[in-house]
Every structure is written in structure tokens, then in C-alpha cells.
Amino acid sequence: MSDARCALWFLAAYLPMIALTPPMHALHRRWGLAVPVVLAVLVALGDAARLWADVPHGGTANYLLMWLAVHQLGFAWHDGRLRAPAGRLLLLAGLCGLVLLTTAGPYPVSMVAEPGAAVQNTAPPTLALLCLAAAQAGAVLLLHDRGGRWLRRPRGPAGVDPGGLPGRRRRPPPPARLTGRGRPAPRAGTPPPTGPGCGSGRVPRGRGR
Template sequence: MSLPPLRALRELRRLAERTPEHRDRHIDLLRAIAITAVVAGHWLAVHVTYDGGPRGGNVLELVPWTRPLTWLFQVMPVFFLVGGYANAASLAACRDRGGDAAAWTLRRTDRLLRPTTVLLAVLAGAALLARAAGADPGLVGAAVWLAGIPLWFLVAYLAAVTLTPPMHALHRRFGLAVPVALAVLVGLGDAARLTGWLPAVGSANFLFAWLAVHQLGFAWQDGRLPARPRAGLPLAFAGLAALVVLTVPGPYPISMVGLAGQEIQNTSPPTLALLALAATQAGLALAVHDPACRWLRRLRPWTVVVAVNSVIMTLFLWHMTAAVLGVLALYPAGWLPDPPPGTPLWVLLRVPWLVVLAVILGVLVVVFGPVERRSGPSPAPGAAVGVTAGVLTFAGMGVVLAGLLGVATAGPGDHGVTGLPVPALIVYFAGAGILRFTRWRCMIVPRRGLPGHREG
């Protein structure tokens, strides 16, 4: 059951006050900054016109001077970096207690999949109602597609989480050689696309690139990448230099967000240029670690960070739904003009646009945030769930990823009564059901709080 707002705030403050000493608060700050930047960047990139019906466009395609700004707003590498840190710490703690990879995976994916399942169910239900009310099927499909944009990155992150046990084993044996090898594979994939030789090979970069950044988080967690300026600043400068060389005179576009019509895009799939940006961001994160941790010892900023992290998945998953609702609320009624993008008036009107979307997202967080905060059934910390549960766990994750990939890659258009590909939805819910059954089958304990660096 959802807590009343004042009681929820008091609970968050108590949670902040009870934060254990071993927790690296800088990781939580970076996660909060990354998600906030992603939300703001997506909202700012939406351009809407209204002429008898809403029409959407991408500001980055319409206003070229905005493309360098993606170097600031493309912070998904930070999310994978801190995810690698937290996943490594959590897995190590689980193994220290005698737990196995399957038990850890069940616990770690629970908080990711519960809000995702609710999002897909709500989007499908809303599409059904809209079509029953006579809405244009193409418009319904476009709205559902826009709301589901966050699922793109979630597929890659869930894959990284699922592969954490074997990838962490490789890290313990080979250390930083693993992300270097993955970066080489990304470069080979880029070369295959740039030369036109087996361009489909480059699609593997969706996995290799994000795994490389995730591995850097492993190295940070165990000290192979020390959180000090002497390690962080050289990495940041090297990454920035490589980024400039690869994009200004080099073959990669300036924009760190994919644009329609570009032969090479830096995110679809990820490229060496995006890895250079990731190295820059990782270096800066390492360099400012100590002053950030000192600042976060203050209760007020740390409570804000705790509050954001307590609903981090809700913010991420629902922020484009807020954009869809904002369009439907503002433009048919004529409450927000649609001047040409890039003009001074357009820039000024971005402020009320962001404010309205923030209010809508706040309402969505109040409604759906408890789904993320509520504890689901999970194996006890340190549990070993056995072979049968292990097979069900990784089979279920494979089915979930297949279904989610089908949903994420469907694109805008009329995909049937649910607004989403029905076969992909069925596959996803089947995988989620397998995992739910497996969690209940194992020993279960309640679990609350922040996304932990350690289990328990």
C-alpha cells in the first residue's frame, strides 16, 4: 500500500539517516544525476506541432546546433558504470555468504522487472481503451511507441545484469583487459559497418559496448580503477581527446543520440565514439569522488539522493509516458504554442514544457512508485537455490529479454489492439511469470530500501 506523502518523506529521511557507513554515496548520486539528465534530455528533444492532430519530431534533427549538447545529456554510460559497481559489490557479498548466481539474479532483477511489467500492462490496457473509444490506430501506436522508448536501454541493462556472474568471473581473472577486449570488438563492429563488409556484425555492439562500460564499474568497485583524480583525470582527458578526434575529423557524427537518416549512429548500435564519451564520464566520476562523498555526508542533499533512488526505475520508465500525456493536455487545447524549433520563443517555451511534464511525472511516481519500493518474493541473502531454480531463472531471463527486445524494436505504427506487438508481449509476460514462479518456489524474505551495493 502506498504511504501518505508526509509519512513517505519521513520514511525517506529515516532511511537516509540509517545509511550504513560502507555505502559509497557517490554511486547513488551519479545514478540520480544520470536518470535526471536522461529524462530532461528526452523531454527537450521532443518537438510537437498541432494541426488537427499532434505531430512529433526530433529537435536534434531539426536544429543542428543542439547536437553537441548530447555530449552532456547522453549519460546512459554513467548508468551502466554505476550499475557495474553496484552489481559487482552485490554479487561479491552474495557469494561471500554462500549464495549462487541464480539466487543473486532473482533478487537483482526483481526490482527491475516489477515496474517494467506494470508499465507494459498499463500501456497495453490504455491502447485497448483508446482504440475502443475510436482513436486512430496509427496515433495510438505512435503514442505507445513514444512511451516505450526507455525499454531500448532497459534491454541492454537487463542483459548486462544477467551476464554479471560470468563477466565478473572474467574480471576477477583478467581485470581491465576485459573492457579493452570488448572495446576492440566494438571497433571491429564499427569497421564492418563503415566498410560495408558484413554490416550486420556491428549489431553485436549493442551488447559489447554496454558490457565494456559495465566492466569499468567492476574495476572501480574492486579498486583497479581508483577513485582519485590521478586516475580519473588522465582517463577523462584521454576519452575527451579520442571523442574529438573520432567525431570532428573522424567518421562518427557529433550527436551522441541516433538521428534518422544517418548512416552511422552512435547509439544504434553503440560505437567507439560513445565508448570515448563513456571513458570521459568515467574519468570525471572517479576524479570528483572524494569531494562528492564529503558533500553527501550532509543529511539534506543525501535525503534528496535517497528519494530519487527509491523510485529510480519509475522515473526512467514513465518519463516518456509523461511526455505523451503532456502533449495531449497542452496542444489540442492550444495552451502551448509551437514556434519553429531553435527560435528564441521556442527556447523560452521549453521552461513551461519541462515544468508541466515534471508535474505529470510526479503524479505518475506517486501512483506507480510503490510498485518499485514494495518488496517482492526473493531468495534470502546468501541462499543457493539449486540447479532446477537456476535453469528456470536463466531460461526466464532469456524469455523476458526476447519479449522485451521484440517490444522495443517494433517502432511506431499500428501493432494491433494493444499498441504493441502481441506476440512479443506474450513472450515477455511468460518470462516474467517463470521468474515470479521461481522466486516463490525459493525461500522468500521481504526486502525494502535503495538499490543496494550489497545484498541484505
């Protein structure tokens, strides 16, 4: 039973995000990228309340706030506010923040749950985990256009019709086709052959037989 709960942990964040999508999208239409910035600040305040002020359940809201911040980046990408230049900024800021928080800060290097650890980056989610998500989103934005061009390239061996069935070869050009009697078809504009037996398609019999 515990293994099943571990495998379905994401539903605890995914289902509330789906339910909050309409109001969060309305906030995005009004305030744009300011929404994930404010959510990131709230995540940092939750970490401070839990790690430095020892507030009971101080970072519990980060289970929702951190993933909502990442969810808002999807809105910004969809309406064109996040492109490759913003991807560079996200990647650099995320990596720098991640290195700083895990070396000079109290956050562990591991981004997965570690049983018995005093501080974890996933339970509840921390600012360090948000920095990792921002860096990954930036890398995806940088690779988006290049990956799209690579996927749109025509692929397949020579003689294979990309729009046809797999392994179906293109029909040979007309000069290479054969007639029903096994002879090459004449080119367009070529006068019909003349001579004994050519009109009927039968091999002329020799004389004397």
C-alpha cells in the first residue's frame, strides 16, 4: 500500500492544480509573469518560516504554491510570452539559484525524497526545487525551436514514400515499367515498332516448319 501511495504522490498536487486552472488562468491574463514571481516569493517565505522561524507547518502551503508557479509558466509559454531569450534567463537564473541554495544554503543536493533526512526538497517542495524546475523549463524553451525543426525534417531511405505506408516503395518511372507481355513500355512519342510479328506480340515462326 505504501508503494502505491509513493507512485501516486503527484495526484496530491495535480488534482488541485486542475481545479484551480480557471482562476489561475484569469490571474495570468491580468498580471502575466508577475503571478509566478509572486508565487516564488511565497515559496521562499514558506521555507523561511519552516527552516529559520520553526513555524509549525510553515511550508505546508508550498505543496500547492510551488507547483502552481511551474504551472503558470505553461500559460506564459502558450500565449507567446516565453520564448528562447526568456529560456536563457530561466536556465541561468535557475542554475545559479540552485547552486547557491544547495551550497551556501540549508537545502540538500538531492531533489528526491530521502527517508530520515532533516530537510528535504520535496516534502514540502522548496525554493531549491523551484529553481531546478525553472532551469529545466529554460532548457526546454531553448531546445523547442531546434527540436521542432528536427522533427519536421523529411526522413526515410531513398525510394520510400514518406506519406505512404511503411516500407512501400515508390512506383518506378514510366520508361522502366513493363507491359503485360514482359516488354519495356515505349516512351511517349515513340513510333510503334514495325516488322513481322511486332503488331501481334508473337514471335514470328521460322520458315520451313
